[in-house]
Amino acid sequence: MFEIFILPFFYRALIIIILLGFTASYYGVFIVQRKMSFLGSGLAHSAFGGVALGILLSVQPLIIAIPFTLLFAIFISYFQEKSNLSSDTIIGIFFSIAVSLGIIFLSLKENYTTDAFTYLFGSLLSVQLIDVWTSIILTILTTFTFFKYWSRWTYATFDYELAIADKLPVRKDNYILNSLIAITVVVSIKIIGIILISAYIVIPGAIARLLSKTFRQMTILAIIIGVVSGIIGLLISILVDLPSGAVIVLFQSILMISVFIFKREK
Amino acid sequence: MINAIETKDLNFRYGNINALENINLIIPQEKFVSILGPNGSGKSTFLRILAGIIKPNSGKIKVFGQSIDEISSDLIGYVPQIKTLDRNFPAIAIELVLSGLNHRWALNSTNEQKDKANFVLEQLNAISYSKKPLNQLSGGQLQRIYLARCLVREPQLLLLDEPATGIDMICETNLNGIIQNFSKVKRTSILMVTHDWTSAYEHTEDVILLNRKLIYYGDKKNAFSNENLMQTFSHPQHHHHITFGNLSNV
Numbered sequence: 122m123f124e125i126f127i128l129p130f131f132y133r134a135l136i137i138i139i140l141l142g143f144t145a146s147y148y149g150v151f152i153v154q155r156k157m158s159f160l161g162s163g164l165a166h167s168a169f170g171g172v173a174l175g176i177l178l179s180v181q182p183l184i185i186a187i188p189f190t191l192l193f194a195i196f197i198s199y200f201q202e203k204s205n206l207s208s209d210t211i212i213g214i215f216f217s218i219a220v221s222l223g224i225i226f227l228s229l230k231e232n233y234t235t236d237a238f239t240y241l242f243g244s245l246l247s248v249q250l251i252d253v254w255t256s257i258i259l260t261i262l263t264t265f266t267f268f269k270y271w272s273r274w275t276y277a278t279f280d281y282e283l284a285i286a287d288k289l290p291v292r293k294d295n296y297i298l299n300s301l302i303a304i305t306v307v308v309s310i311k312i313i314g315i316i317l318i319s320a321y322i323v324i325p326g327a328i329a330r331l332l333s334k335t336f337r338q339m340t341i342l343a344i345i346i347g348v349v350s351g352i353i354g355l356l357i358s359i360l361v362d363l364p365s366g367a368v369i370v371l372f373q374s375i376l377m378i379s380v381f382i383f384k385r386e387k
Numbered sequence: 388m389i390n391a392i393e394t395k396d397l398n399f400r401y402g403n404i405n406a407l408e409n410i411n412l413i414i415p416q417e418k419f420v421s422i423l424g425p426n427g428s429g430k431s432t433f434l435r436i437l438a439g440i441i442k443p444n445s446g447k448i449k450v451f452g453q454s455i456d457e458i459s460s461d462l463i464g465y466v467p468q469i470k471t472l473d474r475n476f477p478a479i480a481i482e483l484v485l486s487g488l489n490h491r492w493a494l495n496s497t498n499e500q501k502d503k504a505n506f507v508l509e510q511l512n513a514i515s516y517s518k519k520p521l522n523q524l525s526g527g528q529l530q531r532i533y534l535a536r537c538l539v540r541e542p543q544l545l546l547l548d549e550p551a552t553g554i555d556m557i558c559e560t561n562l563n564g565i566i567q568n569f570s571k572v573k574r575t576s577i578l579m580v581t582h583d584w585t586s587a588y589e590h591t592e593d594v595i596l597l598n599r600k601l602i603y604y605g606d607k608k609n610a611f612s613n614e615n616l617m618q619t620f621s622h623p624q625h626h627h628h629i630t631f632g633n634l635s636n637v
Binding site: 154268271272273275276278279280282283284285286287288289330333334335336337338339 | 435438439440460463465467471472473476477478479482486489490491492493494520
C-alpha cells in the first residue's frame with residue numbers, strides 16, 4: 122500500500138494540494154465574508170462547460186476551461202454591477218447556461234463518460250504536470266497580488282461604499298478578484314471535483330471566521346487550515362483508497378463542526 | 388474664500404424617481420449645517436453624492452472648488468448610518484479608525500498611525516474599547532468609532548448621516564458636543580443629516596430643509612417657519628393639514 126507514496130502522481134497531487142490549499146483558502150475568506158459561497162459553485166459549473174468543450178475538441182480541458190470560466194466570471198461580475206438582480210440569481214443563471222452547454226458538448230462527443238466523471242468527482246490519478254505548473258503560476262500570481270490587493274479587497278469587503286468614497290477602484294478590483302477565484306476553481310477541479318469545489322474553498326475560511334477576531338487573523342488561519350487539512354485529507358484518501366476530494370472536504374467539515382461545538386461550549 | 392460646497396442644477400434619479408431636483412446651493416467654509424427633511428427626501432442621497440459614492444444624473448457639484456472626482460479623499464470624512472455597518476465583520480475598533488488614515492484595510496500600521504488613532508479615540512472617550520471586536524460594541528460606541536475613523540484624517544469637510552440614530556439621549560448630546568467642538572477647533576465644514584430638530588437647532592449654525600427640492604438654506608433662526616415646514620413635510624398630492632406651531636418655536 123505504501124508504495125503509492127513513491128509514485129510521481131502522489132508528489133504531483135501533494136504539491137497541488139499544498140498550493141491550492143493556500144490559494145483557495147485565501148480567496149475563500151473573501152467569499153465567506155462577502156456571503157458569496159454560491160460563486161465557487163457557479164464558477165465550478167462554468168468550468169464544467171469549458172472542460173466539456175475541451176473534451177469535445179480533444180484539447181487539454183484545462184486550456185479551454187480557464188478562459189471559459191474567466192469569461193463567465195467576468196459576465197457574473199458585470200451583471201452584478203449593472204443589474205438589480207441579486208448575486209445568487211445571476212450566478213444561478215450563468216451556472217445553468219454553462220451546465221447546459223457542457224451537457225450539449227459532451228453529448229456531441231462519443232465515449233466521453235470516463236473523462237467527465239473524473240472532473241465531476243476529482244481524481245488523483247488524473248493530475249498531470251500541466252496542473253502542477255498551473256498551480257505554481259497561480260500561487261505566484263496570488264502572492265504578488267497579495268501585497269497590493271489584500272488591503273483593498275478587505276476594505277471593500279468591510280464596506281463597499283466607504284471604499285468607493287476613499288476612491289479605491291472597487292469595480293476593477295472585483296473583476297480581478299473574481300477572475301483569480303475562477304482560475305483557482307478550474308485548477309482545483311481535477312483533484313477536488315466540480316461538485317465539491319465550493320465547499321473546499323469556503324470551509325477553511327468559515328472555520329477561521331469562527332476562531333478569529335480580525336480579518337488578518339482570519340486570512341492567516343484559513344490558509345493554514347486549508348493547507349494542513351488538504352495534506353491530511355489527501356493522505357487519508359490514499360490510505361483508505363477513497364476519492365481525494367470527498368475525503369478532504371469531509372475532513373474539513375468534521376473540523377468545522379468540531380470547532381463550532383468547541384466554541385459553543387466555551 | 389472658496390466655498391465648501393457649490394451645486395448647480397443638481398439632479399439625481401433612482402430609476403424613474405427623482406431623488407433630488409435642481410439643487411442649487413452655496414455653502415461657505417467652516418459652517419456646521421444640518422440637513423432636515425422627511426424620509427425619502429434625498430438627504431442621504433445628497434451626502435452620498437458629496438462623498439463620491441454615487442454620481443448625479445445632471446448638474447454640477449464642487450467641493451472646495453474641485454470636482455468630486457478630482458478632490459483628495461483626505462479632505463472629506465464620511466460617516467454613514469451605522470445600520471449599514473456589517474457588525475459580523477471580524478475587526479477590532481482601532482482597525483476601523485486606522486482604515487480612515489490608510490484609506491484601505493492596512494495589513495500593518497506604523498506606530499505613528501497607531502498613536503494618532505489612539506489620540507483621537509482618547510478625545511472621543513472611546514479608548515477603553517479600542518481593542519474590542521465590532522460585534523461587542525453598543526450603537527453609541529460604534530458611532531464614536533465611526534466618527535474617530537473620520538476625525539483621525541482631519542478632514543476639511545465632514546459628512547454625517549444620522550449620527551445619533553440608535554443611541555440614547557445622553558450619548559447623543561455628548562456626540563453632538565464633540566462634533567460641534569471639533570468644527571470650532573479644526574474649522575471644519577460639517578453637513579449633518581438628522582431627524583432631531585432640537586439638536587439641529589442647538590448645535591448647528593445653518594439649516595438645509597430638503598424634500599427632493601431645496602426648500603430652505605440659511606440661518607437656523609429663520610428656518611422653522613410654518614411655511615418652510617409645510618413645504619418640507621407635506622406631500623403635494625395629499626391634503627394634510629399639518630401645523631408646526633410648536634416646532635417653529637424650537
